[in-house]
Amino acid sequence: MPRCARRHGLPVGKGSRDKVCGVSAATTPPSPGRQGLAPPPDAAAPVRHPDAPAPGEPLGSHYDGCFGCGTGQPHGLHMAITAGEGVCVTAEFTVRPEHQGAPGLAHGGVLAAALDETLGSLSWMLRVIAVTGRLESDFVRPVPVGTTLHLTARCTGVAGRKIHSTAEGRIGGPDGPLAVRADALFIKVELDHFTRNGRAEEIKAALADPDQVKVARAFEVNP
Numbered sequence: 248m249p250r251c252a253r254r255h256g257l258p259v260g261k262g263s264r265d266k267v268c269g270v271s272a273a274t275t276p277p278s279p280g281r282q283g284l285a286p287p288p289d290a291a292a293p294v295r296h297p298d299a300p301a302p303g304e305p306l307g308s309h310y311d312g313c314f315g316c317g318t319g320q321p322h323g324l325h326m327a328i329t330a331g332e333g334v335c336v337t338a339e340f341t342v343r344p345e346h347q348g349a350p351g352l353a354h355g356g357v358l359a360a361a362l363d364e365t366l367g368s369l370s371w372m373l374r375v376i377a378v379t380g381r382l383e384s385d386f387v388r389p390v391p392v393g394t395t396l397h398l399t400a401r402c403t404g405v406a407g408r409k410i411h412s413t414a415e416g417r418i419g420g421p422d423g424p425l426a427v428r429a430d431a432l433f434i435k436v437e438l439d440h441f442t443r444n445g446r447a448e449e450i451k452a453a454l455a456d457p458d459q460v461k462v463a464r465a466f467e468v469n470p
């Protein structure tokens with residue numbers, strides 16, 4: 248059985264290494280469904296870190312080059328993310344013409360990126376560095392260019408290195424019509440996840456930037 252399928256407990260049958268439509272069958276198992284992302288019954292309730300930013304405080308960018316929140320990405324989402332109560336964050340993302348999929352409408356992948364960024368920002372509340380392992384999105388209604396999407400994300404449980412969370416995005420205001428939602432599983436990593444895997448050029452520049460090192464250090468000292 249392929250290692251990845253065994254590791255994630257996914258069903259893999261005979262011939263699973265065959266290609267289906269040019270994609271390895273082993274990489275396209277049936278989705279276990281939304282329940283697959285709910286925290287297990289023995290998961291711990293998320294705990295807000297004592298040094299987490301106060302509710303209402305802008306989180307700022309964790310990396311200038313980030314597609315989601317970086318100010319140094321001309322075509323990025325330029326998301327403004329704010330600490331919430333408990334282990335929650337809120338975010339705003341205004342869809343620009345460069346984010347289109349169909350004429351005048353946001354691309355689904357861009358909307359998924361906005362959800363991913365919002366969910367990833369829960370790291371600030373937990374003071375844990377984590378990367379997206381799995382992200383399952385629902386696109387409930389089209390999102391026109393010019394729309395400001397109001398997003399919220401909440402951590403739903405922590406089981407070892409696994410951080411379960413959920414997010415939604417509403418059109419025009421926090422109580423506007425629901426447009427997108429997602430459930431996610433983030434996996435806690437150490438800082439060396441980035442230094443080992445990132446392209447040397449960007450890693451070198453990040454480590455030479457005192458502001459970036461300050462952000463990284465804040466997460467590194469997490470007990």
Ligand SMILES: CCCCC/C=C\C/C=C\C/C=C\C/C=C\CCCC(=O)SCCNC(=O)CCNC(=O)[C@H](O)C(C)(C)COP(=O)(O)OP(=O)(O)OC[C@H]1O[C@@H](n2cnc3c(N)ncnc32)[C@H](O)[C@@H]1OP(=O)(O)O
Nearest residue numbers: 254255309363364367368370378379380381434441453463
């Ligand atoms: C120097 C510069 C530093 C810059 C950064 C500084 C600070 C950052 C601070 C703050 C960040 C703030 C905001 C962030 C905002 C947004 C960020 C967006 C987030 C992203 O956009 S991030 C990019 C996309 N993301 C990836 O690029 C991940 C690629 N991937 C991997 O790197 C590995 O795949 C990894 C590490 C995920 C796991 O690898 P691994 O070897 O460490 O661990 P392992 O495989 O053993 O998994 C452990 C347990 O998780 C289960 N598990 C794993 N994956 C699963 C899955 N997909 N589904 C179901 N379960 C899964 C296993 O089943 C096992 O479960 P069990 O323990 O029960 O067996």
